[in-house]
Amino acid sequence: MDQARLAQMQAALRTAGIDGWLFYDFRRNNPIAYTVLGVNPEQTFTRRWYYFVPAQGDPARLVSALEAGNLDGLPGPKIVYQTRQDLAAGLAQLLAGHTRLAMEYSPLGALPIVSRVDAGTVDYLRAQGKEVVSSADIVQAFEATWSADALATHLAAEQRLATILRETLAQIRTALARGESLTEYGVQQEMLARYRQHDLFCDHGPIVASGPNSGNPHYEPAPDGGRPVAAGDLLLIDWWGKLRQPGAVYADYTWVGFLGSEVPARYGAVFDVVCGARDAAIALVRRQVQAGTPLQGWEVDDVARAYITERGYGPAFVHRTGHNIGQETHGNGANLDNFETQDTRRLLPHTCFSIEPGIYLPEFGIRSEVNVVVQDGDILVTGRPIQQALPAVLAE
Numbered sequence: 001m002d003q004a005r006l007a008q009m010q011a012a013l014r015t016a017g018i019d020g021w022l023f024y025d026f027r028r029n030n031p032i033a034y035t036v037l038g039v040n041p042e043q044t045f046t047r048r049w050y051y052f053v054p055a056q057g058d059p060a061r062l063v064s065a066l067e068a069g070n071l072d073g074l075p076g077p078k079i080v081y082q083t084r085q086d087l088a089a090g091l092a093q094l095l096a097g098h099t100r101l102a103m104e105y106s107p108l109g110a111l112p113i114v115s116r117v118d119a120g121t122v123d124y125l126r127a128q129g130k131e132v133v134s135s136a137d138i139v140q141a142f143e144a145t146w147s148a149d150a151l152a153t154h155l156a157a158e159q160r161l162a163t164i165l166r167e168t169l170a171q172i173r174t175a176l177a178r179g180e181s182l183t184e185y186g187v188q189q190e191m192l193a194r195y196r197q198h199d200l201f202c203d204h205g206p207i208v209a210s211g212p213n214s215g216n217p218h219y220e221p222a223p224d225g226g227r228p229v230a231a232g233d234l235l236l237i238d239w240w241g242k243l244r245q246p247g248a249v250y251a252d253y254t255w256v257g258f259l260g261s262e263v264p265a266r267y268g269a270v271f272d273v274v275c276g277a278r279d280a281a282i283a284l285v286r287r288q289v290q291a292g293t294p295l296q297g298w299e300v301d302d303v304a305r306a307y308i309t310e311r312g313y314g315p316a317f318v319h320r321t322g323h324n325i326g327q328e329t330h331g332n333g334a335n336l337d338n339f340e341t342q343d344t345r346r347l348l349p350h351t352c353f354s355i356e357p358g359i360y361l362p363e364f365g366i367r368s369e370v371n372v373v374v375q376d377g378d379i380l381v382t383g384r385p386i387q388q389a390l391p392a393v394l395a396e
Contacts, residue, residue, distance in 0.1 A: 001038050001074055005142070006059065012138050013055040019098040020054040021135060022125075030116040032104050032135075032332055036142045043070050048087065051076075052094050062090045095130065102135040111136055111341055113324075113332055137345055144326055144333025145350040146249060151373060153248040154325075154352065157241055158371075158382045160198040161251055164239065167194055169257070169393060176231055176259065176394065184208045184226030191239065199244055203329060206239035207254075214256070215365035217319055217358060231394060233259045234267055234364045240329050250329045252354055253383040254369035261395040270313070270359050270366050271390040277307040277357040278368050281321055281336070285347065285355075285372055286379050295347050297322075298338035304357045305339065313359045322354040325371060349374050366390075 013021060023033040026048045034041040037051060047064035051071060059076035068080050079090040095101070103125075104116035114136045122132050146154070168191050175182050188208045195202060209219045210229045214236035221227070229235060240252035258267055281304040288295040301321040308317045320340050324333035334345035336353060347353070351374055358367030370383035 003075070006053065006075060009053055009138075009142060010055055012141055013053070013102070016102075016138060017100070018055060018102045018133060018138075019100045020052055020095075021102045021138065022095070023051040023053070024103065024117055024121060025049055026118075029118070030104050032114065032116055032139055032143055035327065035332075036139065037071075037074060039071060039073070043067075045070060050091060050094060052098075054098060060094055062087070062094050092128070095128075099129065100131045100133060101125065102138060103132050104135055104139070105132055106134050106136060111343065111345075113330070113335070114139055140333045140345060140348050140351060144324055144331055145348060146326075146352060146373070147247075147350075150247060150249045151350075153243045153245065154251050154371070154373070154382065157200060157243055157248070157251040158253075158384070160200050161239060161241055161253060162384075164191060164194045164198060164200070164241075165237065165255055168237070172229065172235075172259070173393060182229040184210055184213065184221035184229055185223060186225065187229055188221055188226075191237075195241060200241040201244045201248075202239070202241040206237065209236045209238075209365075210234065210259075212363055215360045215362060217360060217365070217367070229259070231259050234366075235259055235393070236365065236367065238367070238369065242327070247327070249327055249352070250325050251371055251382060252325055252329055252369065253371070254356055254358075254367045255387060256366050256368065257391045257393045259393050261392050263390050263392050267364065267366070268390050270361070270364075271368075273308060273311045273313060274357055274359055274366050274368050275388065276311075277304040277317075277321075278355055278370065280304060280307045281355045281357070282370070282372065282379075282381060285374070289347075289374055289379050290377060292377070297334040297336045297343035297345055297347060297353075300336040300347075300355070301338040301343075304336070304355070308357060308359065316359045316361055317357060318360055319358065322356055322372075325352045325354060347374055349376055 025033050028041050050062040053059045061071045062079045065080050065082045081087040081090045104114050106115040210227050210233040213219045236256045238254040242248040242250045281300050284303045304321040320337035322336035324331035333351045335343045337343045356369035370381050373380040
């Protein structure tokens with residue numbers, strides 16, 4: 001962490017009226033701390049460590065004698081402990097004169113994505129007279145915002161993902177025209193081979209779901225093959241990836257189509273509802289960003305959910321409208337959620353999130369997913385070309 005980043009962090013703490021940001025981890029349970037501080041988590045971390053950034057003054061670290069060099073790349077003095085008594089004394093020294101502390105904690109567990117510090121540690125600090133508050137808002141500014149270089153990796157991943165989809169659909173059309181048998185797992189594995197060809201990384205997946213399996217939002221085919229992919233099926237593909245380079249961020253999209261020459265009316269009608277909800281959410285974000293009006297994640301979820309509910313499919317929309325995207329597919333910034341949680345965090349400039357409403361029925365499911373990058377005064381929607389109609393894949 002350089003001095004410029006430290007100064008920005010301290011300014012954010014002062015603005016929020018917080019005495020300091022206390023980073024804490026045990027056995028890599030707090031990935032946010034490593035990302036924000038720029039610490040390599042691949043080092044050996046088996047003991048508790050603390051790093052305190054005060055709103056004013058120099059930061060400092062508290063580390064075990066067994067792993068005393070793990071935070072040496074960070075500015076500020078070092079306190080080394082051996083015994084539990086040393087640890088208590090070192091923590092008191094680290095926090096002397098500071099009461100209101102930000103940590104990766106969420107009151108009542110309201111935002112699990114930032115709830116990384118165990119209850120016992122929070123209890124201990126409170127017993128020492130400290131007030132622990134959530135770092136959720138300032139995490140966004142230092143973990144979820146993208147640089148220009150990060151955005152460039154997202155756009156490059158978008159292009160490679162689009163190529164992978166085109167190649168996959170061409171393979172499916174060719175195979176079905178020849179009467180060859182396909183399975184969900186087989187198509188998924190072919191996609192993963194294309195990931196390697198295009199030098200793209202994904203942590204798991206992608207999702208290839210045909211027929212009724214498309215009605216399961218987190219379905220993934222098993223190695224036994226999964227369901228056949230055949231003419232007359234609805235096919236849903238959710239695929240994501242990032243460049244294989246440090247600091248690269250993900251792109252994450254969902255496409256759906258009908259494996260036939262004419263789309264059944266019911267499939268088309270449900271697709272239109274999903275796309276209407278997607279576009280209503282995009283329009284709200286664009287309007288508020290262009291106007292410079294603050295917007296919270298839950299508000300976008302409400303708009304998409306109301307659109308689907310008003311058309312009679314509310315109970316079939318069973319997940320939040322979108323999630324933050326960063327170096328992990330599901331990042332630590334604001335989600336578009338007033339369903340699983342109520343995310344009251346603002347959608348900040350230079351952050352990215354998915355917009356992906358869906359309707360999931362017993363016979364089939366439809367989801368349309370794009371990514372939105374908030375820029376200065378406007379937004380960039382990626383996942384182009386954005387689906388505006390449910391395609392009849394075998395008619396193409």
